[in-house]
Amino acid sequence: MKRHYAEEWTKWRVLVSEQTQSGQSVAAFCRDRGLRDGLFYDWKKRFREVVGEKFVEVEVATPGEPVPVTPGYGMAIELRLNKGRSLVIEPGFDASHLRALLAVLESGA
Secondary structure (H helix, E strand, C coil), X not given: CHHHHHHHHHHHHXXXXXXHHHCCCHHHHHHHHXXXXXXXXXXXXXXXXXXXXXXXXXXXXXXXXXXXXXXXXXXXXXXXXHHHCEEEECCCCCHHHHXXXXXXXXXXX
């Protein structure tokens, strides 16, 4: 039962993220995907209540500090997280995957 809920949570988090990025209204987005807009709003509200407003400290790298660069791409962005973890994000990344990963990391997993 717990696994099913986690799968639903992930599915709806991705859908809410896609709708936000699409620029479409909720009604249009749901109509295009055959979703009930009332159910969509319910999930959107759940995420808003769970996430709330959170701030993340951002540090600017000092000049001369190496920044990872992938050949053929522009400059990468490195996010340094708690517990010595970091993420290197290169141009062209999938924003919905990044959001899902950050949600997992913020939950303490």
